[in-house]
Amino acid sequence: MNAIDQTLARVFGYADFRPGQRPVIEAVVDGRSAAAIFPTGSGKSLCYQLSALHLPHLTLVVSPLLALMQDQLAFLKRHGIAAASLDSSQSKDEARAVMDGVARGEIRILMVSVERLKNERFRAFIRRVPISLLVVDEAHCISEWGHNFRPDYLTLPTTRHELGIPQTLLLTATATPRVIEDMRRHFAIAAEDVIATGFYRPNLDLQVAPVPADERPRRLVDWLRPRLEGPSPGATVVYVTLQQTAERLAAYLGAAGLPAAAYHAGLDAETRASRQDDFMAGRTPVIVATIAFGMGIDKSDIRGVVHFDLPKSVENYSQEIGRAGRDGAPAECLMLAGRDHLSVLENFTYGDTPERAAIARVTATLPAPGEDWAFTLNTLSRDSDIRPLPLKTLLVRLELEGTIRPRFSYFAEYRFRLEEPAETLVARFQGERRAFVEAILEASPRARTWHRLDLEALGRLGAERGLDTSRQRVITALDYFADKGLITLESKQMTEVFEVLRPVDDALVEALHRAFVDKERAEIERLHAMLALFEGEGCLTRRLADWFGDAAAPAHCGHCSGCRGQVASLPLPPEPAPLASMDATTLIAPLRERLASGGEAEAATPTLLARFLCGLTSPRLTRHKARQLDGFAALEAYPFGEVRDWLSR
Template identity: 85%
Template sequence: MTTIDQTLSRVFGYDAFRPGQRPVIEALVAGRSAAAIFPTGSGKSLCYQLPALHLPHLTLVVSPLLALMQDQLAFLERHGVPAARLDSTQDREQAQAVMDGVGRGRIRVLMVSVERLKNERFRAFIGRVPISLLVVDEAHCLSEWGHNFRPDYLTLPQVRHELGIPQVLLLTATATPRVVEDMRQHFAIAAEDVTATGFYRPNLDLQVAPAPAEARPRRLVDWLRPRLTGSSPGATVVYVTLQQTAERLAAYLEAAGLPAAAYHAGLDAETRAARQAAFMRGELPCIVATIAFGMGIDKADIRAVVHFDPPKSVENYSQEIGRAGRDGAPAECLMLAGRDHLNVLENFTYGDTPERDAIARVVAALPTPGEDWELTLNALSRDSDIRPLPLKTLLVRLELRGVIRPRYSYFADYRFRLEEAAEALVGRFQGERRAFVQAILDASHKARTWHRLDFEALARLGAERGLDTARPRVLTALDYFVDKGWLTLESRQMTEVFEVRRPGDPALVADLHDDFVERERAEIARLHAMLDLFEAEGCLTRRLADWFGDAEAPARCGHCSGCRGELARLPAPPPMAPLADHDAGALTAPLRQRLHAAGEGEAATPTLLARFLCGLASPRLARHQARKLDGFAALEAYPFAEVRNWLGGRADPASRHPNR
């Protein structure tokens, strides 16, 4: 029998395991579940890649980002491990080839997003495949106390149960002790099978260099110039919060003679890919990026990570600086800190808190207990004016309170194009199967080339003709036809179905709103705790280690600004004009006029108007193209809570401007 050490050497080409890898891998090979809390770049992925070759069946990896999948798949491909992914960028032939390889046992590792697990066609397919191990990457997303909670992740324990997966591996780089405990309990992982290797990285020099906003660009140029000029400039990532900041700062560095380019989600995919590839090859030494850059970037020789704007949390800071110096050589992590950007970070948090009336609209949409509630997330988001992510959180909270129970998800709209004559397709079958295929065709409305399947009509035909036309059988048949190349199938409009178990009431709405407000307070407190941590005296590395419960880090690292006696006092932003000096009626008039014209005048609440003035998104603002209106983001430098309270103190912001 091949040992894990032999596999490590023969397949992956390593002489020894990194710290923490052996106990995790041994637990999995022995048949137990495990969790690995390793710093970024410390080899978490090997903890499932190697066991996948020792376990009898498929390893299913749930990963939050496509970039993470692509990077890990490239690594597996280089080492001859049969692996694949399923994602929305693939066409029918590519997806079918992957599923065929999985179904035949040729693929050992399959990577999917958590959303893929809600796809009824995929669930029907994967339910027929034996699975040895479920891997949850970025597993801190499971915990509401984590820095990047994703409501869909809470469904993973149920998915594991329904698919009968015997073992689970949880992977994360950034989890406080409270989050680790929460993750562990979700999957009943024994405490002794949780391995944490510690936060401390002896090769990282951590620097906090307070600088006011107007001085930061010049300070950055002065710091980067000796590091980016010469024969071998060190690879550098500069993190900013906003896309426009990335563009402006990259242009500023270029004008100063330093090679740099912006990277953010607003760029087209081709530009992003080209800039990432140039950075990976060493042709572009400096990337100025939002947090869209970095996840899944396996570049070992990044010599510097700079935070031009403060990060969103201690966890984000830890994750981002963890991308420096993965080769073990010295690397520098600089934060050009100031409190002037705090309002922007706080406003992102406020933008995710739904109004009480919005929550009431969702609760009012619940059918009578005992009935099914079918919804599409986008439509409910539009109707309630709650952004999709907090809306998912709201649905999870309703589930946890026993108000609703998820039943299944399905695509409401299926259409197919026949690749051969209908008579030829029907003629391939005999008896009841022939009648079944004919019923599918008879229940489909044909346009010029596409047939749209009507499941209700098919159910009626099935009852009339004495056929089993249950939805799972129909979908299995359609997938079989696709596999054979007899038709092309498309599905759209994901619909989620919940069973309503008890009614909603005003007390429930109030409790749900209180939950969101409490989370809002916690997120704001997290921001301030981060800045306080950077301003505290003593070793910065030690303070970060304490945050993550790492008792093994030295009391003084000797390679941080704190140990050098450089006490950080983050400069406050310059004073702004009082809000009372602004004309609320004039600033909000364009939006109120548009809402009034659409018959939605009552929607102009202080919260919606504050979102408009602070440049925050909402489904209603997007529907009315608020970004193009005068006044949008006019007060983005002000704290959202102050703007909302200022607007709320007026019976009508337009009271002095009756001509709307």
């Protein structure tokens, strides 16, 4: 028995590896980067958890969601592995204890969000820590062709280089061949070290049985009742698109005598946690949820997953049904949805495409080439009327075009409260270090209790007195004081700093806008590809495997509606009244008046007005509290493009 087999048995209590785990772990332990493309619930996490115990230094895990971190940390704790996370829910003392454990080498695995890597104080800390392995969980987020593109993930290859991390391990459950190639290229992973185990799940029965929207609640009750009232009722997740649908449907099921709870991002954290705990413990057999539920949920005995509304993509569908039957026992996955929510899903996509004028507003703020461009994302989002996620994408595109280059991020404001008299703090140091501390205090005027650091004033004092008052040294010193309990330190307003490499002309603005429009078109095509998947003939399991490039799945699984000869036809929603019969002037008058009263009458473009009528938000609409106005979402059942074209006439 070799070393990794011994660790598998001794630490984790397993006799054998699952498919794919051994070659991934062997690659990492041998010093190579690798990628694990395994179905949901197939043991991707063990690939880094076991490997970390055979590496000399820290394993740094980047994960997109707190729920994923907490679930994996609980597993590691149960197996006696020293692991921790740094996240926004922690107190300063808790975060400091984690960082102390990492610095001493006592913590083997540290989990953080990708945003944490942009934190100036964290980067100053982690640069001093030797790291053996960077793990990227949900690694498909790095590809703009993936179903959950996160622009910040594109910075990870640069971060790996800056921190001198020798290896990377990429983990994902849902990646098409194009996305896998994109991931591999970003991290220079050899093709033979990309291990994909296939997407076929022999225990899942896939059913596409769509019904019209008004009949769907009753059909769901008829499907659930025998499964909940039998001798061994099974847990079921019902996925919906909108928060209000989750609330209404959970209430409907409850009135029918089927205990159910709603779960969505609009609930407070305590309620979400309580409802999740009740579902996990079996006290609530049915959870009606938006996609806010599921990531990182490690419940092995879910017997049913129902799509009451259309999923967002084939990848989302695969990920969501993958939460059923993780224990290997039979589970059912039912698709009830028709096309009635197609416009809602399409409109979500349209809402993230910035107007050409909005892109020009961003590029107009760039200084001359050679100068630094500093901004806070929220302010730039507000001023340009581009939502934060597409704005991050725009910044990445400007970087890829060679227009800007990221330099660093920092908190615009630092303030501290002394926990001992200033004289006592200064007296702890001698010589140049004492003069340095005196300069910090002198450049930090006090208002009542808190001192606010003025870095410009400190820079002038440093120049006058021959002191090194560089930003990195100052932040390191403040962190040291905070670690020792000498001060309480607070920071806020993350500022991004880019170097401008070349000017932006109209042609580039047009190209950037075209890239967003092309991405929008690709997302719409993905939605229609999903419809084609559900309405196609033959084995549904085989067609799903083909989407992910899995040639190993059987041609006919025998446990899907396709194999049973049930070819689906997704019902269309009732035909809405023609737009031409409506009074556009009346519908948009409340927003026009609100914009005019705020001195922004010129902002009432057809695109902004269409967003308002289709129930989509933007920073400008949020600022003007458009949700409270008559007319908001009045045309949410109509395709955004049609509404925009109608208003343009």
